Amino acid sequence: MMNKLKAKRMVMGGILLTGLLLSSNTEAAETFMDVRTDYWAESAIEWGSQEELITGYDDHTFRPSENLTEAQFAKVILAYYGADLGSADEASGGHWADGIYETLENYAVPLQGYENNTVRNEPATRGTIAQVIAYLNGDSPKEDAAIDYLFEEGLTTGKVEGATKQEQYAPELGLSRAEAVTFLHRVDKQGRNYVDVDGLRYEEAYNEMQRLNDNLTVDDKPWKNEMDHTGEADAIGSSKDNKAEEQTNEQLSSKEAELARLINDYRTSSGLDPMPVSKSLTKVARTHVEDSNQYVPEDGTDDRGMECNLHSWSDNGSWSPVCYTGDHKYSERMWEKPKELTEYTGNGFEISYMNTLGPKPAQTLEAWKNSPGHNTVIIGEDSWSDLKVMGVGIKGNYAHVWFGKKEDPAGYYMEP
Numbered sequence: 027m028m029n030k031l032k033a034k035r036m037v038m039g040g041i042l043l044t045g046l047l048l049s050s051n052t053e054a055a056e057t058f059m060d061v062r063t064d065y066w067a068e069s070a071i072e073w074g075s076q077e078e079l080i081t082g083y084d085d086h087t088f089r090p091s092e093n094l095t096e097a098q099f100a101k102v103i104l105a106y107y108g109a110d111l112g113s114a115d116e117a118s119g120g121h122w123a124d125g126i127y128e129t130l131e132n133y134a135v136p137l138q139g140y141e142n143n144t145v146r147n148e149p150a151t152r153g154t155i156a157q158v159i160a161y162l163n164g165d166s167p168k169e170d171a172a173i174d175y176l177f178e179e180g181l182t183t184g185k186v187e188g189a190t191k192q193e194q195y196a197p198e199l200g201l202s203r204a205e206a207v208t209f210l211h212r213v214d215k216q217g218r219n220y221v222d223v224d225g226l227r228y229e230e231a232y233n234e235m236q237r238l239n240d241n242l243t244v245d246d247k248p249w250k251n252e253m254d255h256t257g258e259a260d261a262i263g264s265s266k267d268n269k270a271e272e273q274t275n276e277q278l279s280s281k282e283a284e285l286a287r288l289i290n291d292y293r294t295s296s297g298l299d300p301m302p303v304s305k306s307l308t309k310v311a312r313t314h315v316e317d318s319n320q321y322v323p324e325d326g327t328d329d330r331g332m333e334c335n336l337h338s339w340s341d342n343g344s345w346s347p348v349c350y351t352g353d354h355k356y357s358e359r360m361w362e363k364p365k366e367l368t369e370y371t372g373n374g375f376e377i378s379y380m381n382t383l384g385p386k387p388a389q390t391l392e393a394w395k396n397s398p399g400h401n402t403v404i405i406g407e408d409s410w411s412d413l414k415v416m417g418v419g420i421k422g423n424y425a426h427v428w429f430g431k432k433e434d435p436a437g438y439y440m441e442p
Contacts, residue, residue, distance in 0.1 A: 058082050058086060058087055059086050060087045060089065060090070061088050061090060065090070066204075069211070070207045071088055071090060071207055073211050073214070074210065074211065075088075079102050079106055079207065079210065080102055080105075080206070080207055088204075090202060091204065092202065093202055094201050095146065095147050095149060095150060096138060096145060096148060097122070097123035097146040097147065098150070099150035099154065099155065099201060099206060100126045100127060100135075100137060100139075100146075101123060101126055102206055103130070103158055104126050104129060106219065107220075107221050114126040114128065121143045121146060123139075123146055127139065134235055137238070138238045149200035151199065151201055152185070152198075152199050152200075153169050153173075153197030155201055156169065156172040156173050156175070156182075156195070157169055159172070159175075159181065159209060159210075160175040160176065161227065162221050163175075163179075164225040164227070165227070166227060166230055168230065169197055170192060173191055173195045174191060177191050177195075181212045181213065182209075184196075185199065217384070217423075220384030220422075277439065278308070278418065279420075281386075281387055282308070282418045282420055283439075283440070284387040285387035285390060285391065285425065287440075288387055288391045289301070289416065289427070290442070292404065293404065296405050299442065301429075301442070302416075302434075303440040303441075304370070304415040304416065304428075304436070304439075305417075305436040305438060306368035306369065306370035306417065306434045306435075307430055307434065308417035308418055308428075308439060309367060310363050310368065311376075311417045311418055311426045313343070314339065314376070314424075314426045315420065315426050316421075317339055317343060318336070318380070318426070319422035323340040323347070324336050324338045328351055328355075332349075332352065333352070334349035334350060335351065336378035336380055336424075338350045339359075339360075344366075344367070345367060346362075346366065348360055361373040364428070368436065369435060369436060370430065370435070371435075374430055375428065376429075377403055377426075377429075378425065378426050378427075380424050384422070385423070385424065385425045403429065413429045414430065414431055414432065414433065415432075415433065416428065416429050
């Protein structure tokens, strides 16, 4: 469950910036001739158009009551969650949505058209979007459980009269264009617009996909391997699970790798050397991200009543807690975190970003570039000119990047 919505804050050692940092598309949404201002889904349609999740037709209509095919729905889902699930290669022959399905199959997203083009061209159902939304938010992909999830989270109030929630929801009915964008708009307003890939229920999804796709084989499917890594496919605690856990700790997540690459590309464009991604500092960054997501230590105050900021650490771990304040009274407690958590012998310096809609790598870097204090650290100006290595953590609501002036004896995930 995500933390409650609040003002977004960016914090850097030495600088605190407070303000709204909502991600938005500044381009005006298209106006559709068949969507009145008092239409029940007008605001969702405007949002979906502005975010380029779904477009209208050449005659300037949206056709809100027209059903989406499953392939069209898959395209909308990938457009919304693409920062976490990846992009699709353009199809060269075959069905136009081949690349979209290949990408979604990597994560066992419960659709029916993986091996059946006829199904791809048939209307998606309300049951389909319930399963997909519930699954990508870490819940069960089974239809009944997914419908319960939508009701519990306030994402639906039902469509028809019925004795049960399943009857009220009417999962068998086709999914209209207006309904699809409305569901995602509600998801977005609740700040659920990211996918915790490690938290997906791959085993349940695997079984559901087998049920939905009778002819789908699982040999060499990327999501089959990912399912094994979750520890759900085999007995928890087995040597296979432990080995899988060790393997996942030996690489960066896709979002971590992307953020590190973007930072180094920016440094290179500024005439600077790229930085290797330190294993030790990445451990510190990841630990801080987990602590921030779970305990939100910046919500507290110190003994003087001064507010903590994003450099703060809770008292729920194997480190010394710190309420980092704007006057930097406790700065050394933050700088020493690499020594507390790893064998790294130098101090660490952190830049941080929080967005309750889920920070995306490109968005995070742009926010830092537009903040003089953060930008100075990234490009090594003034007293930051001797920074040599970095560590990256980005997950949930937070991104923390740590920098150090010493080489890392533990080695690196990425080297220039």
